[in-house]
Amino acid sequence: MSREQRAKIDAMLRTPRPEGPRPVEEIRSGFAAMMATMIVPDGIRTTTVTLGSRRTLLVEPRDARPRTGTILYFHGGGFVYGSPETALSLTGNLVARTGFRAFSPDYRLAPEHPFPAAIDDALAAYRALLDAGEDPSSLVFAGDSAGGGLTVTTCLAARAAGLPLPAAIVAFSPGLDGTRSGESMDTKAGLDPFFTRESLAHTGAMHLAGQDPHQELVSPALHADLTGFPPMLFQVGTNEVLLDDSTRMAARAREAGVDVILDVTAEVPHVFQAFAGVLDEADQALDRAALFLTQHLGAAGTPAASAS
Template sequence: MSQAQRAALDAAIRSITFDTSRPPAELREGFRAMTAGRPIPPGVTITPAEIGGRPALAFEPERVTAEGTILYFHGGAWVVGSPATAQALTAGLVHRTGMRAVSPDYRLAPEHPFPAAIDDTLAAYRDLLDQGVPAERIVFAGDSAGGGLAVTTMLAARDAGLPLPAGAVAFSPALDATLSGESMTTKAGVDPLFTRESLGQLLAHYVAGQDPRQPLLSPAVYADLAGLPPLLVQVGSNEVLLDDSTRFVARAAAAGVDVILDVTADVPHVFQSSAGILDEADAALDRAARFVLDHVSQAVLA
């Protein structure tokens, strides 16, 4: 394990000031600056696209070696971010799988609070299906709020009677708008990026005064998870959001879902975005790519 790399990453994150009390426009600019410059893996072409009536980015590997599509949802607490801020992470999956990907630019809060983001991601999924891409050749993936959207979009698709994708990968997903996990307390100060208070400030924009105790806002606590396809949930042990993942996975397993909980020690929120500078990030993306390929192949063969 790369103790020195993990310590350096923790220090680098702590050196960044990300004041969640600032207006959303300032937060978005700060997030763009914070995520800029992350290297794109070689051999991946990124072009503007449209899906589900929204702008998007399309990702194409130099050589397509796997038949399928990754529908990737970017992170940013439903307030900041875009497909461009997550493009290195999306491209990392494309590079490792040899599969195409598309990432929708879903609407953000507070201008468009819950459930606007889910409406947009579900529309993107419907669009893929309407284009003739079989559900069994689609895998959802996402980080942070986007990891939450990977879950809630499946729940919305299930409840709408749509066929479900072959599986989903969630990196450090946000799955509990009530912020009731014990890790909100036990990881306070250990997490170099978030606190319960800072997350509460961001979530207030998205929840917009609605009851957070709803399945599509807090699926780790309140959703019926029966019938979901295989899931891989990756999270770092240093996250205040750790219990979003552990509680969700426990409830999913109890509901009969094939689910893998993949916890990496002493790493922060969405550590996978540090591929190339953190050995554990590359290893986690390798495992995620293997999961994607295994489940698309199994679904196609079935």
């Protein structure tokens, strides 16, 4: 393990911030500035398209035809901040490592558009890919943080709508419990350099706008029926207050008879995979995620139908 690398990242994430709740625009600009420092791989190209009425970033291998297979990637940001661009180090690395293309929709954010706007937009993006001729057996959901939660809740919404489910789910440090009732919320409170209970309550209140968190589309780790779900990979770090979102979701999947891998890395922060090129554990985790994707999306071939 890379102790010096992890210590440097931990110190960077602990840079003093203003006391008390911050205005949403300040949260958004600060997050965008931090994520702009992440390393994006060279071997990709990006194009802006429309998917389900939302602006979407299409990420493809730069110098080769994409392999048959599509990643529908949901960015993180507590449903309040973030964009396809802030997640490009993650989306780009998955594309570069697998040769698959990825679509990353710019779903609506709270407080302007509270729950369930993000799920509605994610489901619309998935439906648009299916309508364009995408084979669900050649498509995987992936995402980080809140977007990691969307990988699960969009599957739930798709099943409720009578749509076929994707081939697999990959979630980096997913948020899966809007009640914030996991033990790690307290046991990891001093170790997590990114989140506090108070900061999560601040953005969570914007997202829910007074709605009950005790429902499966907000807290699937507590309430979701995962029967019939595709294989799932959860990657999370031990220094996260959201650690138990992944551990409880994985246990729930196992109890439902779903193939699930719980991949826990020691002493790394929330969405540590974004530090690829800086943190050895990030590159190793992305390699494992890419292997999981290639195992479930099959061999090389021609690209599937494109969106416009």
